[in-house]
Amino acid sequence: MKQSNRDETVVGGHAVTDKKKMEKIFARIDLENPPPICPIRDVLAKALDKWSMLIILMLGYNDTLRFGDLKKKIKGISPKMLSISLKHLEQDGFLVRTVFPEVPLRVEYHLTDQGKSFCNKILDLSEWINDHFPEIVKRRYKVDEIM
Amino acid sequence: MKQSNRDETVVGGHAVTDKKKMEKIFARIDLENPPPICPIRDVLAKALDKWSMLIILMLGYNDTLRFGDLKKKIKGISPKMLSISLKHLEQDGFLVRTVFPEVPLRVEYHLTDQGKSFCNKILDLSEWINDHFPEIVKRRYKVDEIM
DNA sequence: CCGTATCCCGGAAGATACTG
DNA sequence: CAGTATCTTCCGGGATACGG
Numbered sequence: 001m002k003q004s005n006r007d008e009t010v011v012g013g014h015a016v017t018d019k020k021k022m023e024k025i026f027a028r029i030d031l032e033n034p035p036p037i038c039p040i041r042d043v044l045a046k047a048l049d050k051w052s053m054l055i056i057l058m059l060g061y062n063d064t065l066r067f068g069d070l071k072k073k074i075k076g077i078s079p080k081m082l083s084i085s086l087k088h089l090e091q092d093g094f095l096v097r098t099v100f101p102e103v104p105l106r107v108e109y110h111l112t113d114q115g116k117s118f119c120n121k122i123l124d125l126s127e128w129i130n131d132h133f134p135e136i137v138k139r140r141y142k143v144d145e146i147m
Numbered sequence: 148m149k150q151s152n153r154d155e156t157v158v159g160g161h162a163v164t165d166k167k168k169m170e171k172i173f174a175r176i177d178l179e180n181p182p183p184i185c186p187i188r189d190v191l192a193k194a195l196d197k198w199s200m201l202i203i204l205m206l207g208y209n210d211t212l213r214f215g216d217l218k219k220k221i222k223g224i225s226p227k228m229l230s231i232s233l234k235h236l237e238q239d240g241f242l243v244r245t246v247f248p249e250v251p252l253r254v255e256y257h258l259t260d261q262g263k264s265f266c267n268k269i270l271d272l273s274e275w276i277n278d279h280f281p282e283i284v285k286r287r288y289k290v291d292e293i294m
Numbered sequence: 295c296c297g298t299a300t301c302c303c304g305g306a307a308g309a310t311a312c313t314g
Numbered sequence: 315c316a317g318t319a320t321c322t323t324c325c326g327g328g329a330t331a332c333g334g
Contacts, residue, residue: 018270022208025273031201032222039284040276047276048195050327054178061169067296075179078328083297093286104295105334114279121275123165126172128268129187129194132261137186139240197307214316225308230317251315252314298333306326312319 046088051077053122055085056111059095060119064110094118193235198224200269202232203258206242207266211257241265 030038035045046052054074059065065073071082086109089095094115100106111119177185182192193199201221206212212220218229233256236242241262247253258266 019208021270021274022204025204025270025277026208028277029201029204029273031220034223039280040273043276043280043283044200044272045197050192053191054176057169057172057176061166061173071296073178076181076328078330079297080299080329081327084327091287092283099296102295105297107296114282118275118279121272123168123172125191125268125272126176126187127168128265129190130172130175132265133186133190135261136190136239140238218316223308225310226317227309227319228307231307246316249315252317254316296334298331300331301329303328304326306324308321308323310320313317314315 043092046092047094047118049085051081051085052089055082055089056094056115056119056122057126059109059111060116060123064108067107067109070109089115190239193239194241194265196232198228198232199236202229202236203241203262203266203269204273206256206258207263207270211255214254214256217256236262 029040032038035042047056051074055070058070058073062069062073067082067086070086071077071079074082086095086097090097093112095109095111098108098110100108176187179185182189194203198221202217205217205220209216209220214229214233217233218224218226221229233242233244237244240259242256242258245255245257247255
């Protein structure tokens with residue numbers, strides 16, 4: 001592991017916040033401008049919004065799903081939001097929409113390689129939350145008691 | 148590209164999303180209920196919202212920052228939103244707020260170990276976006292041409 | 295069945311003034 | 315300096331009805 005010109009904190013054997021990585025990211029994130037103008041923040045905003053993460057995980061888990069399947073599996077989502085989210089994810093290359101001109105119409109969605117790759121990232125993140133959220137929730141109650 | 152220590156394959160050869168991992172997560176994510184009731188979705192919503200990611204990255208990069216520093220560095224954030232975001236992140240144990248009762252008042256923020264750990268996750272995600280967003284943006288233009 | 299078109303509302307978030 | 319209080323604006327997102 002490379003040593004930066006700055007002392008690195010260590011958590012669980014992992015070097016935290018490798019400065020090189022950080023600089024690479026900060027060089028690209030446009031802090032001056034919000035999502036529509038800063039591409040990175042824009043991509044992230046769309047891929048991590050209220051429903052998109054769930055959709056990606058769902059397609060990662062089930063491989064191929066129809067519009068109605070997704071609607072049924074993701075409780076509470078409206079057809080409008082599902083449609084919009086799917087469109088965003090398709091535009092950014094996370095999934096593919098395939099139409100079968102049958103009667104009745106059939107449309108299938110599945111992740112692209114990029115989508116699968118991203119799905120793994122999200123899965124890692126979810127796993128992290130899963131591993132830490134007991135303490136987080138416990139902490140919340142403690143904070144509530146104090147306040 | 149970095150190889151994970153997990154039994155997951157990568158893009159190109161593309162095995163998807165380790166089923167075991169998936170099942171572990173899906174067992175915990177409460178698909179019936181939205182964020183305030185499903186703890187995982189709630190934690191994620193707060194930690195990945197419009198400003199929080201930036202704040203965490205900023206503190207991962209700079210170690211310790213004062214309120215005003217954060218406000219200056221994160222262009223466009225209002226004192227109100229900064230305050231709210233910081234409070235959320237403190238409540239969930241991502242950062243620590245330290246008050247120095249001087250005149251004028253000084254308040255410092257820095258990440259907890261949990262926050263640093265999470266920061267690395269976010270950094271990975273940002274790195275992923277950084278590596279892929281050229282093709283994503285390119286794709287968007289192509290899609291625009293067609294539509 | 296797969297969405298789109300509308301209408302509508304509540305909450306997220308900006309601007310600004312103010313206080314300990 | 316470090317926020318809070320307030321007001322307003324805006325739009326994400328829900329419900330629903332309809333069209334291809």
